[in-house]
Amino acid sequence: MRKVLPKACLNFFCILVYIFLAAPIVVVLLSSLTTTEYIVFPPKGITLRWYAELINHPEFMQSFTLSIMVALGTSVISTIIGTMASIAVVRYEFRGKTAVTQLIGSPLLIPSVVFGVALLQFFSWIGLAASPVALVIGHFILTIPFVMRLVVASLVGFDRSIELAAKNLGAGRLRVFFQITLPVIKSGVIAGAIFAFITSFDDLTVALFIVSTDVVTLPVRIYTYMQYQYDPIITSVSSIMILLTVILMVVIERILGVGKVFSSKN
Amino acid sequence: MSYLCLENVVKTFNKTEVVKKMNLEIKKGELVSFLGPSGCGKTTTLNMIAGFLDVDGGSIVVDGKPVHLLPPNKREMGMVFQNYALFPHMTVFDNVAYGLKLRKVPKSEINQRVLEALEMVRLSGYEKRYPKELSGGQQQRVSLARALVIKPKVLLLDEPLSNLDAKLRQEMREEIVDIQKKVGITTIFVTHDQEEALAISDRIAVMYEGRIEQVDTPVAIYNHPQTDFVSRFIGEVNQIQGHVVETFSGNQCKVSFDGYHQVLSCPGTKDTLIDFYLRPEKIQIYQEHSEGLRVRVERKMFLGAKTRYILQLKDQQFIADISNTVLNPDQIIEGQDVLAVWNPEELLATKK
Amino acid sequence: MQAELEMNQEQDIQFKQMKKKKSKKRLDSWLLLLPALSIFLFFFLLPLVFLFITSFKNFDAATGIGHDWTLQNYAKFITDQFYLGVLWRTVKIALITTLAAVVISYPVAYQITKVRGRMKNYLTLLVLSPLLISMVIRCYGWVILLSNNGVVNNALMKLGLIDKPLTLLYTEFSVVIGMVHVLFPYMVLSIMGSLERIDPSIIRASQNLGAGPIRTFFSVILPLTLPGIFAGSVMVFSLAVSSFVTPAILGGPQVKVMSFLTYEQVSTILNWPFGSAIGFLLIFIATITIIIYSKLLTKSEKGVAIQ
Numbered sequence: 048m049r050k051v052l053p054k055a056c057l058n059f060f061c062i063l064v065y066i067f068l069a070a071p072i073v074v075v076l077l078s079s080l081t082t083t084e085y086i087v088f089p090p091k092g093i094t095l096r097w098y099a100e101l102i103n104h105p106e107f108m109q110s111f112t113l114s115i116m117v118a119l120g121t122s123v124i125s126t127i128i129g130t131m132a133s134i135a136v137v138r139y140e141f142r143g144k145t146a147v148t149q150l151i152g153s154p155l156l157i158p159s160v161v162f163g164v165a166l167l168q169f170f171s172w173i174g175l176a177a178s179p180v181a182l183v184i185g186h187f188i189l190t191i192p193f194v195m196r197l198v199v200a201s202l203v204g205f206d207r208s209i210e211l212a213a214k215n216l217g218a219g220r221l222r223v224f225f226q227i228t229l230p231v232i233k234s235g236v237i238a239g240a241i242f243a244f245i246t247s248f249d250d251l252t253v254a255l256f257i258v259s260t261d262v263v264t265l266p267v268r269i270y271t272y273m274q275y276q277y278d279p280i281i282t283s284v285s286s287i288m289i290l291l292t293v294i295l296m297v298v299i300e301r302i303l304g305v306g307k308v309f310s311s312k313n
Numbered sequence: 314m315s316y317l318c319l320e321n322v323v324k325t326f327n328k329t330e331v332v333k334k335m336n337l338e339i340k341k342g343e344l345v346s347f348l349g350p351s352g353c354g355k356t357t358t359l360n361m362i363a364g365f366l367d368v369d370g371g372s373i374v375v376d377g378k379p380v381h382l383l384p385p386n387k388r389e390m391g392m393v394f395q396n397y398a399l400f401p402h403m404t405v406f407d408n409v410a411y412g413l414k415l416r417k418v419p420k421s422e423i424n425q426r427v428l429e430a431l432e433m434v435r436l437s438g439y440e441k442r443y444p445k446e447l448s449g450g451q452q453q454r455v456s457l458a459r460a461l462v463i464k465p466k467v468l469l470l471d472e473p474l475s476n477l478d479a480k481l482r483q484e485m486r487e488e489i490v491d492i493q494k495k496v497g498i499t500t501i502f503v504t505h506d507q508e509e510a511l512a513i514s515d516r517i518a519v520m521y522e523g524r525i526e527q528v529d530t531p532v533a534i535y536n537h538p539q540t541d542f543v544s545r546f547i548g549e550v551n552q553i554q555g556h557v558v559e560t561f562s563g564n565q566c567k568v569s570f571d572g573y574h575q576v577l578s579c580p581g582t583k584d585t586l587i588d589f590y591l592r593p594e595k596i597q598i599y600q601e602h603s604e605g606l607r608v609r610v611e612r613k614m615f616l617g618a619k620t621r622y623i624l625q626l627k628d629q630q631f632i633a634d635i636s637n638t639v640l641n642p643d644q645i646i647e648g649q650d651v652l653a654v655w656n657p658e659e660l661l662a663t664k665k
Numbered sequence: 666m667q668a669e670l671e672m673n674q675e676q677d678i679q680f681k682q683m684k685k686k687k688s689k690k691r692l693d694s695w696l697l698l699l700p701a702l703s704i705f706l707f708f709f710l711l712p713l714v715f716l717f718i719t720s721f722k723n724f725d726a727a728t729g730i731g732h733d734w735t736l737q738n739y740a741k742f743i744t745d746q747f748y749l750g751v752l753w754r755t756v757k758i759a760l761i762t763t764l765a766a767v768v769i770s771y772p773v774a775y776q777i778t779k780v781r782g783r784m785k786n787y788l789t790l791l792v793l794s795p796l797l798i799s800m801v802i803r804c805y806g807w808v809i810l811l812s813n814n815g816v817v818n819n820a821l822m823k824l825g826l827i828d829k830p831l832t833l834l835y836t837e838f839s840v841v842i843g844m845v846h847v848l849f850p851y852m853v854l855s856i857m858g859s860l861e862r863i864d865p866s867i868i869r870a871s872q873n874l875g876a877g878p879i880r881t882f883f884s885v886i887l888p889l890t891l892p893g894i895f896a897g898s899v900m901v902f903s904l905a906v907s908s909f910v911t912p913a914i915l916g917g918p919q920v921k922v923m924s925f926l927t928y929e930q931v932s933t934i935l936n937w938p939f940g941s942a943i944g945f946l947l948i949f950i951a952t953i954t955i956i957i958y959s960k961l962l963t964k965s966e967k968g969v970a971i972q
Contacts, residue, residue: 053878053879057772057775057776058776060772061772061773061776064769064772064773065773065791067769067846068791068792068794068795068846068849070806070810071802071803071804071805071806071807071809071810071846072795072798072802072803072806073806074806074809074810074816075802075805075806075809078809086809087814088809088810088815088816089816128700128701128704129701131697131698131700131701132697132698132700132701132702134697135693135694135695135697135698136698138694139691139693139694139697141691141694141695147698147702150702150705150710151701151702151705153709154709156903156948156951156952156955157713157907157948157951158906158907158908158909158924158944158947158948158951159907159909160907160909160924160927160928160944160947161713161716161907161927161944161945161947161948162709162712162713164716164927164928164931164940164941164944165712165713165715165716165944166708166712167931168712168715168716168719168937169708169711169712169715169716172715184704184708185708187704187708188704188705188708188709191701206396206398208394208395208396208398209398209399209400209401211363211365211385211392211394211398212392212394212398212399212400212456212459213400213411214364214365214384214385214386215363215364215365215385215386215388215390215391215392215460216386216391216411216412216415216459216460216463217386217387217389217412217415217416217463218386218411218415219384219386222415226411227400230402231400231401231402233402245796245797248799249799249800249801251800251801251909251910252909252910252924255928255932256931256932266799266800266801269801269802269805270801270913270914273805273808273914281805282805282809285799285802285805288798288799288802289798289802292797292798292799296790296794296797
């Protein structure tokens with residue numbers, strides 16, 4: 048009895064927390080099915096009309112495509128450049144190493160609003176207009192600390208004698224990297240790429256300052272739309288995004304295993 | 314004609330010379346051990362031969378060609394690492410085949426040679442396994458197969474047995490020697506385990522503080538150590554001081570060990586003290602004997618085939634290892650006085 | 666003789682190449698860093714430096730940024746009750762968020778470290794999943810839940826607890842709820858880390874000495890996880906102080922915080938210098954937190970080491 052009661056309390060409390068965590072997401076998913084003209088929960092009736100309605104809103108589709116392109120670009124560039132920098136930081140000793148690592152980690156300390164404002168001012172001065180490239184640059188800065196943290200973690204535990212073994216068997220430097228090093232640190236690199244993708248795809252704060260009327264990412268589109276409208280179309284767009292995330296996670300789980308992605312995280 | 318030749322090889326780290334003008338010649342097919350305590354430069358030397366470290370002076374010649382300026386991937390040397398260094402993302406087959414693929418060997422030949430190599434290390438049937446699914450000994454065998462399959466000019470083994478447990482270590486070392494003799498490959502074996510080195514080597518290079526102290530066959534190293542370090546490092550020794558009481562012609566002199574007089578050949582002068590080394594197993598003890606060094610048995614330790622006696626002479630201790638078939642340990646009581654006796658030829662003179 | 670001479674020359678050349686190789690190694694590290702560093706200098710450090718300069722310029726209604734140097738922007742903030750109120754609200758919301766996050770994260774972290782195998786993976790994924798789903802969408806979910814005719818109000822009215830809807834949305838309450846939801850995973854991860862580091866034999870030792878499970882928890886487990894709670898708190902606090910999306914959606918202009926103020930000054934009022942000054946004050950607060958944290962951490966680590 049003495050042991051059971053605290054345990055039951057703990058489990059009950061945790062279930063409440065899980066409900067709290069799931070609530071807003073479940074609410075968004077379910078309200079997208081409502082037949083009413085306004086958002087209501089629980090939904091009245093079930094229909095997919097708000098998904099069909101998206102056809103009349105091509106701007107959401109454009110923003111979605113833009114966001115995907117920007118997130119892909121950010122992910123690829125941030126992962127490549129971040130992996131290079133991680134190798135330099137882990138493998139080489141050079142003067143100013145601490146300064147360099149601190150600089151690259153510092154976006155975590157700078158509120159993204161401030162970075163967004165700074166970037167907007169700078170872009171307008173150098174005449175770089177709102178464009179996918181400008182977004183990728185901003186997102187690169189936001190994501191690279193995460194990428195480097197993950198890649199560095201996988202490089203730190205790396206046994207370098209296997210690289211020597213490959214050299215000894217006749218492999219040159221590039222071959223050693225692509226055939227030995229990269230496959231072994233793969234999970235850290237992929238986790239970095241995924242986090243970069245998600246962070247970029249999710250970013251509202253920095254994008255809010257960089258976008259123009261033609262170049263609008265999906266989070267900005269949703270944010271501005273809901274300032275003025277309260278119809279269920281937002282919930283259907285959001286639901287599609289949630290489902291895509293879930294699918295992405297399932298695919299990653301199949302390829303890598305969740306344990307691997309998150310274990311290399313810490 | 315030597316096959317692998319180190320000439321005045323030097324390596325410095327942060328201005329300290331860790332390998333000092335090292336010279337060594339190894340014949341084709343020979344197995345030479347680098348033996349020494351940690352920090353003696355043995356692994357550094359091996360890494361210079363493999364090309365992982367640049368030499369800071371001197372040259373390394375293999376089969377008449379200098380190789381010390383070639384990158385490691387052009388040196389054609391097979392290496393077995395202490396921690397095996399198998400590629401964790403490749404199967405056993407792919408690990409062994411890696412070097413052959415780099416050499417653009419045709420596929421059918423790769424297949425055949427990998428299978429042969431695995432058979433040689435008795436791992437047929439393990440081709441599809443991943444390294445983490447193998448035991449330490451099996452991983453070591455894969456590592457050996459991977460190094461040998463490319464038919465390297467020299468095989469380098471970096472403390473290959475140190476991560477295995479005692480029994481497996483003995484088995485593996487026999488297996489390595491078998492394979493080495495079968496293939497007839499020139500081999501360098503780095504180890505800090507003298508028993509291992511004595512057991513498998515054609516010759517041993519004993520290293521200390523970046524120098525080769527002595528290169529010789531195991532028997533010669535053990536019985537005729539050339540330096541103090543080698544005497545102390547190989548096997549166990551007692552240090553014993555004698556007093557020269559008389560000298561004769563031909564470097565003969567009479568030495569007294571606390572009253573135990575022996576005539577032996579050594580370059581001493583009258584009335585000086587000389588230090589000698591004496592191996593524990595060369596000492597016999599008797600309860601009664603015509604002559605000998607009177608000592609007290611402090612402790613005895615039964616070790617199976619032999620017994621170790623700790624002998625006390627004034628403030629000095631000796632150890633004597635005596636086979637139980639020669640002396641029944643029950644006959645000796647701790648605290649009793651005995652006579653320690655040895656053949657004067659077994660005394661190793663120190664070089665001071 | 667001739668051959669030997671040639672060989673010597675050849676070696677000489679090779680030695681020179683080797684020297685080159687060494688300096689090349691040093692160059693390698695910089696080449697690997699070059700892309701990251703140049704982007705950082707050009708698109709991160711430089712813009713921030715320019716913005717910092719802007720915060721010391723006067724406001725010009727025509728161009729936004731004037732030409733004169735001034736401390737006016739900072740002075741204006743520090744002397745105006747309204748802005749100080751916003752600062753206080755920002756800090757208050759962040760503090761409450763941090764506290765709430767600790768309280769709800771600890772039991773969850775504790776439970777996850779207790780279970781084993783696949784269940785553990787699933788629970789971890791569940792806890793981390795909010796991180797993967799767009800923050801805008803999650804906040805939007807809270808808008809649906811908390812609005813005047815939203816789920817929570819409807820439920821409360823049906824239960825007869827209230828007659829007319831409570832104002833839940835666009836209040837400090839809704840902002841805290843949203844922030845806890847967004848920042849919860851960071852706290853759980855941090856506490857889980859410290860829970861997992863506890864050597865199980867310590868817990869067995871405590872039980873062996875006669876402590877019950879509750880006593881063991883309060884006298885052994887909780888003190889050992891304090892560094893984790895602490896690290897999580899600093900992370901959550903600094904993220905909460907500077908967060909923008911949650912207060913913008915769930916607080917709006919009614920619940921102004923520092924980040925929203927920055928945004929408003931720059932994009933609506935177009936007072937760039939003042940907006941920049943607010944931004945740098947925000948950076949200042951976040952940095953101070955981290956510095957205090959690392960000072961305290963080194964102290965508490967020593968304490969743990971002594972234990």
